[in-house]
Amino acid sequence: MSLTLISPDAVKCAEYIFSRLYSLGIRSVFGVPGDYNLRLLDFVEPAGLHWVGNCNELNAAYAADGYSRINGISALITTFGVGELSAVNGIAGAYAEEAPIVHIVGTPARSLQDRRVFMHHTLATGDYRQFAAVHQQITAAQVNLVDPQTAPDQIDWVLQEALFHQRPVYIEVPDDMVDALVSTDNMKKKPVLSVPHVPEAQHEAAIVERVLGRLNAAKRPAILLDGETRGMRILDLVEELSKRTMWPTWTTIFGKGLIDESMYNVYGIFQGKYAPESWNEYFQTADLILHFGPHLSDTNSFGFSAVPRENVTIAISQHTVSVDGVLFRDLPPRRVMSKILSSLQPLKLGAQGPSHHPPPTVDLDKSLPLTxxxxxxxxxxxxxxxxxxxxxxxxxxxxxxxxxxxxxxxxxxxxxxxxxxxxxxxxxxxxxxxxxxxxxxxxxxxxxxxxxxxxxxxxxxxxxxxxxxxxxxxxxxxxxxxxxxxxxxxxxxxxxxxxxxxxxxxxxxxxxxxxxxxxxxxxxxxxxxxxxxxxxxxxxxxxxxxxxxxxxxxxxxxxxxxxxxxxxxxxxxxxxxxxx
Amino acid sequence: MSLTLISPDAVKCAEYIFSRLYSLGIRSVFGVPGDYNLRLLDFVEPAGLHWVGNCNELNAAYAADGYSRINGISALITTFGVGELSAVNGIAGAYAEEAPIVHIVGTPARSLQDRRVFMHHTLATGDYRQFAAVHQQITAAQVNLVDPQTAPDQIDWVLQEALFHQRPVYIEVPDDMVDALVSTDNMKKKPVLSVPHVPEAQHEAAIVERVLGRLNAAKRPAILLDGETRGMRILDLVEELSKRTMWPTWTTIFGKGLIDESMYNVYGIFQGKYAPESWNEYFQTADLILHFGPHLSDTNSFGFSAVPRENVTIAISQHTVSVDGVLFRDLPPRRVMSKILSSLQPLKLGAQGPSHHPPPTVDLDKSLPLTxxxxxxxxxxxxxxxxxxxxxxxxxxxxxxxxxxxxxxxxxxxxxxxxxxxxxxxxxxxxxxxxxxxxxxxxxxxxxxxxxxxxxxxxxxxxxxxxxxxxxxxxxxxxxxxxxxxxxxxxxxxxxxxxxxxxxxxxxxxxxxxxxxxxxxxxxxxxxxxxxxxxxxxxxxxxxxxxxxxxxxxxxxxxxxxxxxxxxxxxxxxxxxxxx
The missing domain is CATH 3.40.50.970 (Thiamin diphosphate (ThDP)-binding fold, Pyr/PP domains)
Structure with missing residues (x-):
């Protein structure tokens, strides 16, 4: 590998990181200062980012998760060992429920790590890779910035992984890498990171055709909007589909709030075995269920009772399209959905949904206890x-x-x-x-x-x-x-x-x-x-x-x-x- | 392997665990209830243990650590995923500073795990081993109790590892194992777990002789008591040695409080480059430094400036004895120390220590701010x-x-x-x-x-x-x-x-x-x-x-x-x- 020459417009590694976060739409950064991240923190506010000092790191991770669910992505800075390990449960939750968090950890200088020095905030075993091994279990991708030559590509790659998988990622920044100069070539080429362009797979047209065929033929269709749709960048298209078809639309718990509930054909959460009988009856006799962003945990599906029957379901997720139980891959959901919407026939507004079940109006005696x-x-x-x-x-x-x-x-x-x-x-x-x-x-x-x-x-x-x-x-x-x-x-x-x-x-x-x-x-x-x-x-x-x-x-x-x-x-x- | 017959005096698996904890001297158990440990918690108080419900799991782990440092060992119960991962940083700290904690995690029933069901408190990946992989990095030993036949041996083994390594250990108890019957054979054979007996190694007598030779010949000796001595069960013997020899005795930060500071020859913490000059001079010219339970992190040794010179040091730790830089293994510290004390010649009280440095008496003006x-x-x-x-x-x-x-x-x-x-x-x-x-x-x-x-x-x-x-x-x-x-x-x-x-x-x-x-x-x-x-x-x-x-x-x-x-x-x- 030839040596990369530092261009006159090189930036410090920390500047590169925070500039990339800014271009992704991040404006606030959560975390707690610690011995190995202080120099890193010097670069947060100069990059136009707001530093939110939290009371502890678990809280900071939780806050970053909440920010991510509204903003699309978030950032968290902790210190080696004590800080990052306090955040583990928060990062794991963001992994389970698909909230991308860029977790940046300030680590001891490379010379200390190379010499396996028994520094504080280590387990005094000389092994500096143990905390990264922990994060391997709960993040989609990890990088350790130990060389200015590769740092920009590593940073861009890990951020792209966060966006693509909609999961947390992990960046280790050794204390002496904070002000190492790195090339700005990437920043000039790709000013803002985004989901990479994928050439159309050979099977894409056929799958879209097949899905359209099922849509146009449906007599008793339903839409089920689940929470992983949030990261698929198709919420506007799902809402458009629901509006144009007026098909009965439910959400899961995870999907609630991702579609305008004031629309007449939006019923609320489909509660499986706890749903009103007419809803359940409709669901059980539907001949097509369009399931967006499936997330099939017990708690999100009322003990799996709200999972639609495979043989009538078209499920569109970030990585797969499933048609009646057959899985297809490499079909970017936004492109697939756009094609479907542009080719959808004017539908008969015939899909008669079940009745609504507004809560009964109850006169509550003012003197009675809350229930x-x-x-x-x-x-x-x-x-x-x-x-x-x-x-x-x-x-x-x-x-x-x-x-x-x-x-x-x-x-x-x-x-x-x-x-x-x-x-x-x-x-x-x-x-x-x-x-x-x-x-x-x-x-x-x-x-x-x-x-x-x-x-x-x-x-x-x-x-x-x-x-x-x-x-x-x-x-x-x-x-x-x-x-x-x-x-x-x-x-x-x-x-x-x-x-x-x-x-x-x-x-x-x-x-x-x-x-x-x-x-x-x-x-x-x-x-x-x-x-x-x-x-x-x-x-x-x-x-x-x-x-x-x-x-x-x-x-x-x-x-x-x-x-x-x-x-x-x-x-x-x-x-x-x-x-x- | 032949099937172990359940004897009429079998006990439930949870009863076995808590009975073992009781026999180790544990009386309080820390933790937080959660969906997968509730049935386990039913057995805590009937076993004579006090349940301390903490506000969150990190706090519970920290509390268990504090209890362990005073009591010798402690127990913590959390729930799968969300609970155990919140405790990670506390467990890691106990690992770094040698406080044995028995971390018991209530996990989903075996049938759910075997079928890789997407239960709540999982990452919804179907992989039930990810949290155990996390704990592998921060505990000395791990067991997953999935079979009543092997559970008692697994439990005994992991507890012994905790005692021997003076580190946290990790026990997974699936919800349906809580009341599975297990044999009480082990309990009858070994009523209380303790450090296992080790036959005397061939080199033991020679090493003890060599150490005694150095002790008897010392003209300018010092004792340095470090914190890992706490788990070696020799604190009484070190104090006896210090009392009998009257040799100048210092501690590290970690060792402070492990020896009676009212003894005349106990000076306090040896602060390396920050120590009074006369102390440093004594230390640098000592011809023997008996170093007990070395823990050589930067923060415990004033940036390594308080680490004794290898060529004059006899260091006794849980697993090794180091004589002037040469390492010997398999020498149980309590037996070695007992032999040394019983053979030590009446020593000339000639070791003239440096002067003490009591804090100067200062008249503090009542109106001045605290400093x-x-x-x-x-x-x-x-x-x-x-x-x-x-x-x-x-x-x-x-x-x-x-x-x-x-x-x-x-x-x-x-x-x-x-x-x-x-x-x-x-x-x-x-x-x-x-x-x-x-x-x-x-x-x-x-x-x-x-x-x-x-x-x-x-x-x-x-x-x-x-x-x-x-x-x-x-x-x-x-x-x-x-x-x-x-x-x-x-x-x-x-x-x-x-x-x-x-x-x-x-x-x-x-x-x-x-x-x-x-x-x-x-x-x-x-x-x-x-x-x-x-x-x-x-x-x-x-x-x-x-x-x-x-x-x-x-x-x-x-x-x-x-x-x-x-x-x-x-x-x-x-x-x-x-x-x-």
Whole structure:
């Protein structure tokens, strides 16, 4: 290999990295400083990126995940060993649920690594590859920048992998590589990285034809929009298809919020065995189910009961198209979808969908305690167009399936990873992305309009995991409404097993002190809004405490510790029957 | 292999595990409940073990580490994926600094794993081995209990590995293995696991002879006690050696608190290039340095300047004895040390050590602000015999090197892993172990007397990482005094790099709200003890707020954000010189 000459317009390696992140649309970078990343951090803000210092690295990873789901991609910087390993669970969740995060780790200088010196933040084994081996399990691609000659290509490759696989990637930057000069040739050739162009495969035309044939022949069709569609860059085309065909359209839990729910033919989440009978009947007798971005975990498919029958399904994912169970590869989804839409015959609007099932209107006695059964319909009234709503794993996530989302709003909720503690930092990340998108039109990803506002529903147990990150929300001056669902411990676990067991209890907190402790200037503990009854909740809503533009606000609502619905209720009842 | 018959006195697999943990002296188990460990948790308390529900899994791992360092071994239970991966950084720290933790993970039922079902808490790849692969990097041994026939041997083996290597180990328990019956044969044969007996190696007598020869001939000897001695079960013998020889004895940072510092010949930490000149001169001209439990990281050896010269050193570690640079293996340290002590000639008390360097007595003007330079000597007066003192990574750890520890007290401080956030949960774990040891004489490990009390020094930045675990301290009714060193951000990082950079700032908290928020019943925000001057600190000490028996107490002391000493001061000055 010949030596690459440093061109006069070379840049420092750190400048190259952050310039690439900027061109991908990243504006905020999450993380925590540490001994081996300080010099790297010097280059963040000069690159036009905003540094978000988090309280700890797991929170930072969760926040980067939330940012990624709204912005499309995110970045996280940690330090070798102690920092990166704290982030592991957050990165793994982003892997499981397809949120690309560029995880950049500042590592000891190459000379220390080569000599296997027993530095701090190592396991004192002399092996500097152990933490990369950990990240190999939970990221789509990894690079270790040990040579300025190859660094630019390595960086571009790993970023492209993140975009293509929609998964986290891992970049190690030794301390002495931060200001090593690297060539800017790549930056001149490809100003912004994007999904690479793929020549049309020989079978592409035939597959598109086959899919079109099935579409045009369908008598009882349905669309099922799942969450992996988010990274496939076809959400606009799926919505167009749904609008043009008016075919009955459902989402999965993961797909909820990815299509305008105000469209008449959009029904909400298809809940499999828990769905209304008419929906289930339609689904079971459909002769075509167009399934976009399938993500077939137990929790995203109601114990697999919402998985469509293979022999009537055309499933389009990032890497494959499956027609009635036969898999085809190398068909870029956006090109396939564009061809389908351009060739689709004017369809008879004959696909008569099942009836809608709006929640029954219930008169709630103001003096009665709040219940999970009615809470989500009730609180739904506070949502505005463009809101980002997050519902943490637990009863909140179960309840959020009932939300009717306003246009342009988004929902982040429990899908497959279900790591409690995730949603508080994810709300921070989502809110930052939302603010950037609304504030900067040339950076806008999905045209979400309206004022910025994030609404977070979180249980009392989950809250305790990552509560400190609320201070970062305040530091950043974000508008986030936090609704704490206090049901005295891990109710979801009580439903599964150990209904009366002490291990499902948590420490008793006084949540009125959260904001005063974490940064609120003027604290009035007495005015902390709490609701145990419908009347109290109504008063809080009417007081305007849940409206936007007021920074970080918390309200606390109380439920009985065994109050749960749907599948959770079934499990709990089963335990009661057994005398547990 | 023939089928093992289930004997009539078989026990459930979970009962076997917890019975073994009990027999190892474990009384408290840390962790968080999750979908795949609930059935396992049913067996914790019936086995006589106390379940400590933590706020999150990283905190639980840190707490298990602190418990292990006092008790000798500890246990942690997490759930598959989300739980175990949150604990990774804590487990890695225990690996680096030799604290055995038995990490038990509840995993999905075998049938789900065999069929590669896309369950929640997986990466939805069908691969159930990815998290075990992560733990392979950070634990000494791993077992997956998938067969009742082999489970007892697997469990015994992995526990023995934990004890022998003094490192964490990893046990996967599939949900359907929890109540699978296993044989109790092992329990009858070996009621308590211990270090296995090793027959005497052929070279053992010769090596002992050689070591004795060097000891008897030494004219200018020194003892250097390092931290890995803790797990070698020879602390009593090292102290005996030091007492009988009266040889000048130093510790490393890691070894501090492992020998009675009230002995005249015990000097404290040998700080290498930062040591008093007379100490350094003695060390550099010594003709014998007995080095116990070497742990040669940069941070534990003052940038390697405190590492003794190989050609005069006899180093005794768990797995090797090194004589003047020549390594010998397979010499169990306790047997070797016993032989040495029993054959040691009455020594001339001729080893004239260097002079002591007690801290100069300084009159501190009450109106002047607190300084790192004098704070640690000043606060030293509050320590009692038997206290466990923890000093978190940062200026607190640096300052704690100056402490003069009372007899029977212990110090946990930054050694090699240096993960900020560690010390708050570690204090919880250490306090639980201390209470058990004091309360239960037949479980006493080192005879520590006196009332229970833990004192924690933690910086404002570190505190934000894991603050919620203070609620578990309160839930457990422990006596822990927390001294928050508030220097407005990451001062240790400012010293290293980025003195004025925003990334070394943290969110501004009002720490008066911590206890009221996390569980204190009666809160009086006005009486929250804070000190900015020596006079204010004196008043707090005189008020008795730092005495024991009063549950969890917090005081906050303030320092200038650039106030640091020793090596940190040197680094900061270097930055100032450069104009940073």
């Amino acid at each position: 999970q059964k009615h809470f989500y319909h009730y609180i739904n009234s506070i949502f505005n167009q463009g809101d980002i709503i997050l519902a943490e794993t637990g009863t909140a996530a179960h309840g959020s399936r009932q939300f009717k989302l306003p246009p342009k709003s988004r929902l982040l909720t429990a899908v497959t990873w279900l790591s409690i503690g995730y949603m508080v930092p994810a709300a921070l990340g989502a809110a930052l992305a939302q603010r950037e998108i609304l504030g900067c039109s040339d950076n806008r990803k999905d045209g979400a309009p309206g004022k910025e506002r994030v609404v977070l529903f979180v249980g009392d147990g989950s809250l305790q995991m990552t509560v400190q990150e609320i201070s970062t929300m305040m530091k950043e001056g974000l508008n986030i409404t936090i609704i704490i669902l206090n049901n005295n411990g891990y109710t979801i676990e009580r439903a599964i097993h150990g209904r009366k067991q002490r291990y499902n209890d948590i420490a008793s907190w006084n949540n009125a002190h959260i904001l005063p402790m974490l940064g609120q200037q003027s604290s009035n503990l007495e005015s902390f809004p709490q609701a145990r009854t419908w009347g109290e909740l109504e008063a809080i809503i009417q007081s305007g405490k849940l409206t936007l533009g007021t920074g970080v606000g918390i309200i606390e609502v109380f439920f009985d510790q065994e109050d749960c619905e749907g599948s959770l209720r079934e499990m709990l009842n089963e335990q009661i029957r057994k005398g547990n | 790192q330079k004098h704070f640690y000597h000043y606060i030293n007066s509050i320590f009692n015999q038997g206290d466990i003192i923890l000093a978190e990574t940062g200026t607190a750890a640096h300052g704690s090197r100056q402490f003069k520890l009372p007899p029977k007290s212990r110090l946990l401080t930054a050694v090699t892993w240096l993960s900020i956030g560690y010390m708050v949960p570690a204090a919880l774990g250490a306090a639980l172990a201390q209470r058990e040891i004091l309360g239960c004489s037949d479980n006493r490990k080192d005879g520590a007397p006196g009332k229970e009390r833990v004192v924690l020094f933690v910086g404002d930045g570190s505190l934000q990482m894991t603050v919620q675990e203070i609620s578990t301290m309160m839930k457990e009714g422990l006596n822990i005094t927390i001294i928050i060193l508030n220097n407005n951000g990451y001062t240790i990082e400012r010293a290293i790099h980025g003195r004025k950079q925003r990334y070394n700032d943290i969110a501004s908290w009002n720490n008066a709200h911590i206890l009221p928020m996390l569980g204190q019943q009666s809160s009086n925000l006005e009486s929250f003890p804070q000190a900015r001057t020596w006079g204010e600190l004196e008043a707090i000490i005189q008020s008795g707020k730092l005495t024991l028996g009063t549950g969890v107490g917090i005081i906050e002391v303030f320092f200038d954000q650039e106030d640091c000493e020793g090596s940190l001061r040197e680094m900061l000055n270097e930055q100032i010189r450069k104009g940073n």
